[in-house]
Amino acid sequence: MVTETTTTPKSSIIYPESDGQPMADNTKQFRWIVTIQGGIDSLFKEDPNVFVAGDLLWYPVEGNNKLRVAPDVMVAFGRPKGDRGSYLQWKEDNIPPQVVFEVWSPGNTLTEMTKKLEFYQRYGVEEYYLYDPDKIDLVGWIRNENQLTSIETINGWVSPRLGVRFELSEEGLELYRPDGRKFSTYIELDTGRQQAEERAQQEAQRAQQEAQRAQQEAQRAQQEAQRAQQAEERAQQEAQRAQQAEERANRFAEQMRELGMDPDAM
Template identity: 55%
Template sequence: MVAQLPQTTASPIVYPDDDGLPMSDNTLQFEWIMTFYYNLDWLFADNPEVFVAGNLLWYPVEGQVKTRQAPDIMVVFGARKGYRGSYKQWQEKNIAPQVVFEILSPGNTQTEMNRKLIFYNLHGVEEYYIYDPHKNELSGLLRPQESETGDRHLQVIEEMQGWTSLRLGIRFELSEETLQVYRPDGQSFATYLEAQQQLEQAQRLAEAEAQRAEQAEAALAAEQRKAQLLAERLRQMGINPDEL
């Protein structure tokens, strides 16, 4: 009799949701990451097929746990909104993030950034933007749709001043002090604090306008009541107010 060997069941592959690295090294970098995240999320809030994430691990290839990257910001057209522990591309109709942002800190090394560029170039990113808020330097790379040589690798955008993202429709303007980013409607990106202040100001204006409308309505009602009383007195005096 031949003994049957017990069948072994392969353990499921675990894709960690955390790479152990901090999202930011300092408050300036963190503020810019959140500014890009919130404004892009607001920009596409009405489109359920645009997913915006910050510091989320992206696994482009099933089974390759070590092949991963966590862009500071990534935007995916064609992926539904929703919560994820990581972005597993094979579970997302194999759609790669089309746009990624990296916000630099003094701790970023050239070797690290080269590694990220190779990753984004290899795995299909169409637009790659890098901003150093400490030096106020912005650079961008774009994957050409067509090329005479057939080369569709990410290529440097020669002039970023006034550049408008093909995918996002946002425009970049660099001043001597900082970066300004404008939405397609011409409104500038706002920090979370600025957005809250704008919201509170809009609420105060709306409340003041509602109060003015109530006061105007009350004044009109008072005038109408006075007119009614006057008409009643005229009738008591034998005068028909409708004939005046």
């Protein structure tokens, strides 16, 4: 007896774009996910071949739609930007995300996070960072000889792939770009934008005031020039009147001499 077995063609397998789980368990976790994802996306905005995503399902093996994980933030170098419903690795030149971030929430368990670490280890992640915003605790792993190994000193660590520096303070995790600028939340960015607009408006007002003062100075200088010109014209008129008076006196003296009188004796 021959038993026939059937297999589902890989091309007909559906890879769901949602696992039914929320992106974040609370506002704090969500804020950190958005801040990290947005900061990295901004950092590589000019590079068309760096794909950055948040809470996107990653399927590493074609034909297995159960094998998947949704990192809070993933970064794939060598892959074009663009919208995706999920990250199907075999359609991405088989390039796995090289850097992933997870933000610990109260709903996470040690078993769950251990499984994620094993997943990232098995499927080629080069850098993995796990941040607990409640405890202000950051741990990281980096691939060394095909093994994710713990980063001993994470405070001040610079990501080899991202060039981002990690600092821990009493307020929490701080991430700095290679140019020294700090990753900011949306509110911080909007506040900075508003302050920049206010400074620009103040500068424009000062420039306008300076232009008005310059215009007033120019008007005063023009008025002074006009007064000087008028004074010069008056002086010329006085000189002309003096000359005319002298000419009249000379003609009168000449007329007196013609009459036989000495004008100087009068």
